Amino acid sequence: MAKGIMIIDGVRVPFDGEKNVLAVVRKAGIDIPTFCYYSDLSVYGACRMCMVEDTKTGKIEASCSMEPRDGMSIRTNTAKLLKHRRMILELLLASHDCSCTNCAKSGNCRLQELAQRFGVRHVRFPDTRPRYEMDYSSHAIFRDPNKCILCGDCVRVCEEKQGQGILDFAGRGSELQVMPAFDKKLSETKCVSCGQCAAVCTTGAITVNDQIGTAWRAIHDPQKRVVVQIAPAVRVAIGEEFGYAPGENILDRIVSALKIMGVDEVYDTNFAADITTITEAEEFLQRLQAGGPFPMFTSCCPAWVKYLELNDPKYLKNISTCKSPMEMFASVLKEKYAEKDAADSRTTYHIAIMPCTAKKMEAARDEFFHNGTPDVDLVLTTRELVDMIRETGIHLDELELESPDLPFGLGSGAAVIYGVTGGVAESVVRHCLPDKTKNALRQVRVSGIRGDEPIREVTYDVGGTEIKIAVVNGLVHAKELIADVEAGKRFYHLVEVMSCQGGCVGGAGQPYGLTAAKRERGKGLYAADASALFKRAEKNPVVTAMLADFGPQWCHDHLHVHYGTEE
Amino acid sequence: MSMNQRLARVSEIIDAHGAQPSQLIAILQDTQSAFNYLSQEDMTLIAQRLGISTAKVYSVATFYENFSLEPKGKHIIRVCDGTACHVRKSQPIYDAIHDYMHLTGKRKTDADGLFTLETVACLGACGLSPVLTIDGEVHAKMTPDSALALLDTIRKEEGLAK
Numbered sequence: 001m002a003k004g005i006m007i008i009d010g011v012r013v014p015f016d017g018e019k020n021v022l023a024v025v026r027k028a029g030i031d032i033p034t035f036c037y038y039s040d041l042s043v044y045g046a047c048r049m050c051m052v053e054d055t056k057t058g059k060i061e062a063s064c065s066m067e068p069r070d071g072m073s074i075r076t077n078t079a080k081l082l083k084h085r086r087m088i089l090e091l092l093l094a095s096h097d098c099s100c101t102n103c104a105k106s107g108n109c110r111l112q113e114l115a116q117r118f119g120v121r122h123v124r125f126p127d128t129r130p131r132y133e134m135d136y137s138s139h140a141i142f143r144d145p146n147k148c149i150l151c152g153d154c155v156r157v158c159e160e161k162q163g164q165g166i167l168d169f170a171g172r173g174s175e176l177q178v179m180p181a182f183d184k185k186l187s188e189t190k191c192v193s194c195g196q197c198a199a200v201c202t203t204g205a206i207t208v209n210d211q212i213g214t215a216w217r218a219i220h221d222p223q224k225r226v227v228v229q230i231a232p233a234v235r236v237a238i239g240e241e242f243g244y245a246p247g248e249n250i251l252d253r254i255v256s257a258l259k260i261m262g263v264d265e266v267y268d269t270n271f272a273a274d275i276t277t278i279t280e281a282e283e284f285l286q287r288l289q290a291g292g293p294f295p296m297f298t299s300c301c302p303a304w305v306k307y308l309e310l311n312d313p314k315y316l317k318n319i320s321t322c323k324s325p326m327e328m329f330a331s332v333l334k335e336k337y338a339e340k341d342a343a344d345s346r347t348t349y350h351i352a353i354m355p356c357t358a359k360k361m362e363a364a365r366d367e368f369f370h371n372g373t374p375d376v377d378l379v380l381t382t383r384e385l386v387d388m389i390r391e392t393g394i395h396l397d398e399l400e401l402e403s404p405d406l407p408f409g410l411g412s413g414a415a416v417i418y419g420v421t422g423g424v425a426e427s428v429v430r431h432c433l434p435d436k437t438k439n440a441l442r443q444v445r446v447s448g449i450r451g452d453e454p455i456r457e458v459t460y461d462v463g464g465t466e467i468k469i470a471v472v473n474g475l476v477h478a479k480e481l482i483a484d485v486e487a488g489k490r491f492y493h494l495v496e497v498m499s500c501q502g503g504c505v506g507g508a509g510q511p512y513g514l515t516a517a518k519r520e521r522g523k524g525l526y527a528a529d530a531s532a533l534f535k536r537a538e539k540n541p542v543v544t545a546m547l548a549d550f551g552p553q554w555c556h557d558h559l560h561v562h563y564g565t566e567e
Numbered sequence: 568m569s570m571n572q573r574l575a576r577v578s579e580i581i582d583a584h585g586a587q588p589s590q591l592i593a594i595l596q597d598t599q600s601a602f603n604y605l606s607q608e609d610m611t612l613i614a615q616r617l618g619i620s621t622a623k624v625y626s627v628a629t630f631y632e633n634f635s636l637e638p639k640g641k642h643i644i645r646v647c648d649g650t651a652c653h654v655r656k657s658q659p660i661y662d663a664i665h666d667y668m669h670l671t672g673k674r675k676t677d678a679d680g681l682f683t684l685e686t687v688a689c690l691g692a693c694g695l696s697p698v699l700t701i702d703g704e705v706h707a708k709m710t711p712d713s714a715l716a717l718l719d720t721i722r723k724e725e726g727l728a729k
């Protein structure tokens with residue numbers, strides 16, 4: 001890695017291993033503008049906004065594509081550069097649907113931000129493009145090609161992070177567009193609904209399918225009892241939109257806000273995550289006894305399940321038959337609220353607030369429809385809830401805190417870490433390990449099951465058997481792992497897969513954030529675990545009592561699902 | 568030729584290039600010369616065999632003017648639009664043929680599948696301009712009328728009424 005000193009706008013700036021000049025400039029405290037540069041992805045060099053001028057030669061070059069050299073002297077804001085940047089912006093705006101006021105991305109749009117920053121008030125060129133058709137076909141995301149500026153961030157995240165390659169450029173010159181192969185609708189492709197394209201989109205060209213209107217209609221319908229469950233990852237990210245630090249757990253404020261908004265009952269997905277841990281651990285121990293099939297894959301992430309279904313269906317038998325916590329919650333609610341509905345002749349309307357766009361797809365799956373209605377009526381992402389709270393004008397910091405309702409508001413520390421990569425595996429391990437001491441918990445914590453690496457491997461001793469576990473985040477790495485398992489290079493008993501970087505805290509329904517924010521959110525969940533009253537799923541008194549009451553047959557029928565097979 | 572036979576042929580072409588992603592363009596070219604266009608099934612198979620995304624193959628196929636994603640007609644007309652031909656009024660010839668074939672939008676092949684209309688940058692026959700080729704045969708000093716007369720003759724030979 002190169003080391004040395006650069007001169008940026010006359011100031012000496014040391015560099016040590018930064019991969020490009022752009023990173024050094026940003027380190028020096030200058031927010032150089034970019035569209036196509038996304039630090040988590042490969043360098044593309046298309047937007048030319050990050051150009052800098054060499055003080056000696058007067059040459060201009062894109063700083064994202066330049067390696068820092070010792071003694072290099074550049075300026076970042078010369079008259080020439082400012083003129084170029086304004087021209088680039090003007091041309092981009094000329095071929096962009098500038099309907100900002102009613103765009104879902106307004107306020108979070110990079111194009112809008114930079115056009116404002118550079119004072120582009122007038123566009124001299126008419127938009128000569130034809131009107132492109134919008135794509136409403138996906139449950140998770142919505143594509144409006146009229147707003148695309150061709151930065152290619154979505155193309156690269158889909159290929160490099162998720163290994164899917166659903167979107168790519170097509171055509172050339174003025175006809176260039178980003179689209180799926182053969183200009184198909186997303187629903188006709190192998191899109192897994194992870195939504196990461198929407199998370200990195202610099203404009204409003206790809207946004208999350210907005211179902212806020214449906215939510216309000218249900219909340220305002222007196223015939224409906226609106227019951228909400230909130231996923232673990234939501235509580236440590238939603239605050240970012242209201243001035244709280246990433247990772248700060250504001251669940252109690254969210255519960256309070258939802259009540260003011262008119263929601264009848266607010267519960268915690270953690271409750272169902274405890275059921276998942278117990279059920280999944282049981283299944284795992286059974287597989288250990290039966291000798292397979294291994295690896296057992298976790299089933300909580302709907303994008304991952306969809307990926308196998310579409311690309312590698314032979315592994316569907318390896319997926320745990322446990323429903324995801326969201327769907328387990330729905331099964332419990334259906335069972336428990338049938339009587340309640342009959343008694344007061346209202347219908348229970350179940351909303352799940354998730355960090356995830358793929359959950360919208362999961363809720364729409366045939367397996368989770370009974371008698372023509374979905375088990376979860378509506379899935380809202382964290383950001384949709386942010387918009388709803390903003391709409392009401394509620395100030396979160398002035399609210400009285402309120403904890404989730406009982407009985408389904410109670411969850412263990414093992415449940416809250418479901419929202420971070422490695423959490424599901426850790427919870428299952430806690431349940432399976434015969435040693436129930438504090439020390440055992442500590443050993444698991446530092447075993448390497450936690451962390452940022454895309455693939456982590458850990459080994460535990462469960463009653464004399466050596467158990468090999470892998471934890472994966474990012475679908476591209478799951479592909480890699482499967483290839484190795486298939487080639488006999490690796491063997492695991494249990495593999496946890498989360499499609500998004502960092503696990504659910506990095507879900508596409510969360511506030512926009514880079515790796516650093518995702519890491520803080522993960523820490524927030526671990527902190528919640530550390531201060532939880534009990535840290536093992538089986539210690540949840542409501543869950544254990546309820547499962548005993550339901551009995552094994554009910555659990556078998558209602559907590560399991562068989563993807564891609566008929567049973 | 569059935570779809571399976573066609574895909575078997577595409578597979579042979581892929582093998583001939585060692586199933587290397589770096590050979591994508593060569594594979595697309597050979598596939599196109601075998602069937603005169605690239606079908607969605609061809610491209611899907613190529614993507615699968617090379618281990619790249621279908622969107623990527625589509626991206627390359629749509630980038631180059633030379634690749635056709637629709638079946639071409641039996642006879643291929645190329646109107647030269649090089650500088651010399653252009654100056655000597657090749658555009659009205661192109662327009663006349665375009666109308667004759669009832670083409671709309673981006674379509675280059677007529678409804679009967681008889682003709683495909685393309686342009687070519689220069690044939691090096693500037694002394695004979697404006698020129699066009701039909702199935703590789705050069706026709707010199709064309710006018711809109713003489714061009715349409717050629718097409719009429721072919722239609723008659725094919726047993727199709729004007």
